[in-house]
Amino acid sequence: MTMRYLTARLAQQIDEELMNASGAFSIDQLMELAGLACAQTLATVYNREKYPRVLVCCGPGNQGGDGLVAARHLGLFGYTPTVYMPKPGSKDIYKRLETQCRNMSIPILSPSPPADLSPLKQSLSQTDVILDAIFGFSFQPPIRPPFDDVLPLLTQSKLPIVSVDIPSGWNVEKGDEYGAGLQPDVLVSLTAPKLGVKEFKGRHFLGGRFVPKAMEEKLELNLPLYPGFSQIVELPPGDQAQKL
Amino acid sequence: MTMRYLTARLAQQIDEELMNASGAFSIDQLMELAGLACAQTLATVYNREKYPRVLVCCGPGNQGGDGLVAARHLGLFGYTPTVYMPKPGSKDIYKRLETQCRNMSIPILSPSPPADLSPLKQSLSQTDVILDAIFGFSFQPPIRPPFDDVLPLLTQSKLPIVSVDIPSGWNVEKGDEYGAGLQPDVLVSLTAPKLGVKEFKGRHFLGGRFVPKAMEEKLELNLPLYPGFSQIVELPPGDQAQKL
Numbered sequence A, B: 001m002t003m004r005y006l007t008a009r010l011a012q013q014i015d016e017e018l019m020n021a022s023g024a025f026s027i028d029q030l031m032e033l034a035g036l037a038c039a040q041t042l043a044t045v046y047n048r049e050k051y052p053r054v055l056v057c058c059g060p061g062n063q064g065g066d067g068l069v070a071a072r073h074l075g076l077f078g079y080t081p082t083v084y085m086p087k088p089g090s091k092d093i094y095k096r097l098e099t100q101c102r103n104m105s106i107p108i109l110s111p112s113p114p115a116d117l118s119p120l121k122q123s124l125s126q127t128d129v130i131l132d133a134i135f136g137f138s139f140q141p142p143i144r145p146p147f148d149d150v151l152p153l154l155t156q157s158k159l160p161i162v163s164v165d166i167p168s169g170w171n172v173e174k175g176d177e178y179g180a181g182l183q184p185d186v187l188v189s190l191t192a193p194k195l196g197v198k199e200f201k202g203r204h205f206l207g208g209r210f211v212p213k214a215m216e217e218k219l220e221l222n223l224p225l226y227p228g229f230s231q232i233v234e235l236p237p238g239d240q241a242q243k244l
Helices: A006-020 A027-045 A062-076 A093-101 A119-122 A148-155 A212-217 B008-019 B027-047 B062-076 B092-103 B118-124 B147-156 B215-219
Strands: A053-058 A078-083 A131-132 A161-166 A186-190 A204-206 A232-234 B053-058 B079-084 B129-133 B163-164 B186-190 B201-207 B231-235
Touching: A006 A027, A006 A212, A006 B163, A027 A062, A027 A131, A027 A161, A027 A186, A027 A232, A053 A062, A053 B215, A062 A078, A062 A093, A062 A131, A062 A161, A078 A093, A078 A119, A131 A232, A161 B027, A204 B231, A212 A232, A232 B201, B027 B092, B027 B163, B053 B062, B062 B079, B062 B163, B079 B118, B079 B215, B118 B147, B118 B201, B129 B231, B147 B231, B201 B215
Parallel strands: A053 A078, A053 A131, A131 A161, A161 A186, A186 A204, B053 B079, B053 B129, B129 B163, B163 B186, B186 B201
Antiparallel strands: A204 A232, B201 B231
């Protein structure tokens, strides 16, 4: 009974089934739980005394939304997050999540033009850990501007990186096939891990504790057991495919 | 710096400010976090080995929605919840949360007519702990049918009770002034405790870790510090008004 690693297509299908009329979840609910799991993962590995300053890098899609939720929770946990968002998403929920961060007095860097990298460079010099919420499971290459310049800067900073779901720049199913992606220290997979991270060697957590048992069984996900009432579970090193 | 106990009016105002255009929260987000906090409180006090069977009693308003969210999370935590919902809410979110519970295979008791108490009586004989999500901070007496018959049955069951925000039947500002309310063992206040529970003697938790610092300061809520990345904090016994 090994845990199933998802294709991009199956990940998309799960999202759709959770949110269609019979699944009945709203994106607000799922994003709130996903973002909370991301914040809890970061807080589990990087304590706020030693790593108070978190740069939350958000892409324009749903994963950027997870990042905005995580930034808000990190602020509530006592960290001092900054959001870097060179391409703000256009969806209504994205704008509401951005407003929630502003109401929490979280600085938001949204340079104009987006290709202006100086705010990012300056911010990296005042950061302890990066939360990478740039690209998710719907990422399709190539890496578009300004992110083609952003990813190398994040790597060159040598700061610890926590990636959400898929390290940005990786192929969702094949991993870092072009060698252009981030190399995170920590990964938090959402709902179930994707094929591309099967060989990931860092600390690997799972979040998104909202999958109904019937869906899990139908799709043979074989998810690990979450401990107690936690929203995250750490996967065992080396043999992450083994069911816990 | 003592924690502020809220009037019904101030509780209402906080809810409105969080969800208006400048607060930007959706009810889906707040209810998800509130219900999660309720589930975590119950799971903190009543472990699933000894208390697996939870009867989640839901009223027709927003507090019933918190109860439905809590029931779903309790199911994910490994409990076997049952929802008792004699007066289903009419709001769209209430119906979606109900569907989410059904998708988790959580039994829902919604007797017709609502005054038929036999399903409740039978269920109480197979219950280890009650989650009371019947009336919240907008409750106005009198206790309307069928709840005027339901509350005494819950009390007579002598089962442990966890109440959400305000024990059902209590005056939101004056407490159990008519002696007709539940006497819970555990209370989980949401956002900030209400005036009516100032003298509550059981274990008292606070949930709803989503209040922006600026709002907390403007309203002088003086909330206690939540530990780590927890969604709940237990208030000290006896002197709950003291800031932690």
